[in-house]
Amino acid sequence: MQHVKHQMSALGLMLLSMASAQFLQTEQNFAKHLRLTPVAGQKGVYQNDAYKVYPKTKKGQVTGATLVFKHAVQLSKLDLPFRIMFPDLYFEDGFSEKIKPHLPEVRSPEGFTFTDDSGSYQIHFQGKDSKSYVLKINLIQRSLQDFPENAVVYGDPDAKVSVQVFSDFQCPACKVLSQEVLADWKAKLPAQGVNIKYYHYPLPYHKNAVPTALASECARDQGKFWEYADYLFETTGWIRKSGTELQDALVSLASRLDLDTEKFEACYTSGQHQALIDGHMAAGKNVQVWGTPSVYVNGVPFPEWDNSWKLQTLIKLAK
Known part of the structure; x- marks a missing residue:
């Protein structure tokens, strides 16, 4: 989803040209907007050159997803792709600013769990280094x-x-x-x-x-x-x-x-x-x-x- 050292320009252009991958739509449309293709032999798993995606669905609608990155990710450059890819998530000062103070937690085995600034989505970010990041995003429901x-x-x-x-x-x-x-x-x-x-x-x-x-x-x-x-x-x-x-x-x-x-x-x-x-x-x-x-x-x-x-x-x- 971001800076791939030997493919940064190509991936950057791909991110800038893709449509928004809003949640609360069908799995097929979600995958289409992220320009994902199904992984052969793995039902409900998709990928592109940058990451593999495991959508979470409820009643046919995507309510969350897990992204497993395939290449090194430069955290300071995540803001623009993140805004393009997931416009449902709101960060007043940007995604990278939200996680910057918590990098030791991100790189711990437990990872760092937080919400976007609207409190709509819970996010879990974990990886021991920039080549092993896993990002989990899930819609939050308050108790009635x-x-x-x-x-x-x-x-x-x-x-x-x-x-x-x-x-x-x-x-x-x-x-x-x-x-x-x-x-x-x-x-x-x-x-x-x-x-x-x-x-x-x-x-x-x-x-x-x-x-x-x-x-x-x-x-x-x-x-x-x-x-x-x-x-x-x-x-x-x-x-x-x-x-x-x-x-x-x-x-x-x-x-x-x-x-x-x-x-x-x-x-x-x-x-x-x-x-x-x-x-x-x-x-x-x-x-x-x-x-x-x-x-x-x-x-x-x-x-x-x-x-x-x-x-x-x-x-x-x-x-």
Whole structure:
């Protein structure tokens, strides 16, 4: 997958011209994108000039792979090929920077195990020298027990598959998710036996994220969480307000939904749902939320939440 001392230019050109080998596709397509050929007499094993690959599949979809390198690998030059080959994996500072401090562990018999920066994939890298490296990549699934049962649910609460969303009402990307993606999910997913679970993850540098989370839970008490959430994402007047001005703005939104504003205001000023929000925050940290929005499908991270094809693949894996 990289620097082969006597073939570096040829291999480099091959890497730069190949398509992305995304996980969560069929074994045949995965092999095709990496320009692999089957190894004769070894079912489910593929190779090219640089490495041998053992894909791991579930329900016909590749969820991981083991790569055994055939030649010396220059670790400092792994970043570009890695980005091309495995775009599903995210490293803010690059793959080589992630492993550089851990080279003694990589070269130990146990190797070095870590996750990409989105927490979506577990990676194990091991080899006593640059000619013997083995790279294992596997999709991670969080335990469903790590997701609290007091989420706001859209669809059948007893559905076997859930799209779990950690969100913040002051987050611009969450607004995009709400206005451009969530409506489609609401229209289509319940019919597929999939519900949507909303968890609060107010970021500390968004000063009105906690107040709006509290307000949305007060609207939930009156059966209007999703409608109130839509109003919060549609409007911006509350963002720069504070104190009583913010409270008045949030109560005004409640009145637009014909909520009992006295009950709503009493709920909001009491902060009675703070423990619920704190619980969602703790759960988010436990499942390694990488920012907002963070989306999972039955515990499997789904950072490309606008990718409808991948969503359907994850739903298929979860059923």
